Amino acid sequence: MNRRVFLKTAGVAAAAVGASRLLPAWAQAATVPTVEEVQDIEHLNTGLKEVLGVDFGKLEPSDKVTINAPEIAESGANVPLEIVADLAPADVKAVHCFVDKNPFPHIFSMSFGPKAAQSYFATRIRIGETAPVRVVVETQDGRYLLASHVTRVTVGGCG
Amino acid sequence: MALILIRFSPSKPKQGDPVKVSVVVRHPMEPGTRKDENGQIIPANYINELEVTLNGERVALVNPGRGVSANPLFAFMVTAEPGEVKVRYTDTAGESGEKSKALKVAG
Numbered sequence: 001m002n003r004r005v006f007l008k009t010a011g012v013a014a015a016a017v018g019a020s021r022l023l024p025a026w027a028q029a030a031t032v033p034t035v036e037e038v039q040d041i042e043h044l045n046t047g048l049k050e051v052l053g054v055d056f057g058k059l060e061p062s063d064k065v066t067i068n069a070p071e072i073a074e075s076g077a078n079v080p081l082e083i084v085a086d087l088a089p090a091d092v093k094a095v096h097c098f099v100d101k102n103p104f105p106h107i108f109s110m111s112f113g114p115k116a117a118q119s120y121f122a123t124r125i126r127i128g129e130t131a132p133v134r135v136v137v138e139t140q141d142g143r144y145l146l147a148s149h150v151t152r153v154t155v156g157g158c159g
Numbered sequence: 160m161a162l163i164l165i166r167f168s169p170s171k172p173k174q175g176d177p178v179k180v181s182v183v184v185r186h187p188m189e190p191g192t193r194k195d196e197n198g199q200i201i202p203a204n205y206i207n208e209l210e211v212t213l214n215g216e217r218v219a220l221v222n223p224g225r226g227v228s229a230n231p232l233f234a235f236m237v238t239a240e241p242g243e244v245k246v247r248y249t250d251t252a253g254e255s256g257e258k259s260k261a262l263k264v265a266g
Contacts (some may be wrong), residue, residue, distance in 0.1 A: 078228045107226035113217025122234035126226045
């Protein structure tokens with residue numbers, strides 16, 4: 001390690017200590033972390049296996065599923081969530097929602113009936129701490145289409 | 160019985176147009192993880208089934224878990240036709256409720 005690298009590293013470390021609680025990098029900046037930075041696949045898998053009987057590896061990331069939710073939520077107790085799937089409601093067997101780091105990762109499951117005009121569903125959910133929201137659209141032909149969206153929460157919604 | 164609100168947007172759509180049906184139920188949706196002022200766990204009690212129908216046919220069936228917010232909102236899209244939207248729910252304490260609202264179309 002040369003002097004320049006050392007000083008840079010020490011400076012960053014000092015800044016981190018200065019930020020008092022040694023938070024991860026994303027938590028110090030006013031940015032939304034990436035899915036990879038805040039995911040917890042192991043905990044998510046407990047919910048996936050219980051509800052769907054499959055683990056994360058069986059889910060296919062798909063641009064047919066859209067999640068509309070805030071990037072930053074003041075309170076995790078009441079986070080609006082809107083789901084649109086680019087599929088006919090008749091082709092959707094069920095829609096499932098999970099949050100990686102909630103004590104109970106499974107948030108809800110729902111299905112459409114013959115009177116649904118679009119594969120659209122909106123609700124409000126609790127997010128315990130900053131984590132990815134996962135929406136899994138289970139198709140009639142047995143696929144699991146996945147969309148992920150990180151919502152950064154300042155105050156958790158599960159306590 | 161809990162209060163159920165049903166709202167249509169737009170409130171008076173044209174026949175055949177898309178209408179958003181929003182449902183709000185006044186319910187604590189206790190997740191079973193919160194404590195009261197004496198440190199006792201408040202037992203879980205949340206709506207675990209909610210069905211919405213239009214003229215007797217299903218729009219959607221929702222099975223919420225503990226992670227759905229208190230006084231939950233659920234919204235769906237239907238195609239406007241005159242008739243009745245009906246909401247029915249049950250919670251984990253065995254309570255249930257239902258509410259209907261007439262859907263009127265313009266023209």
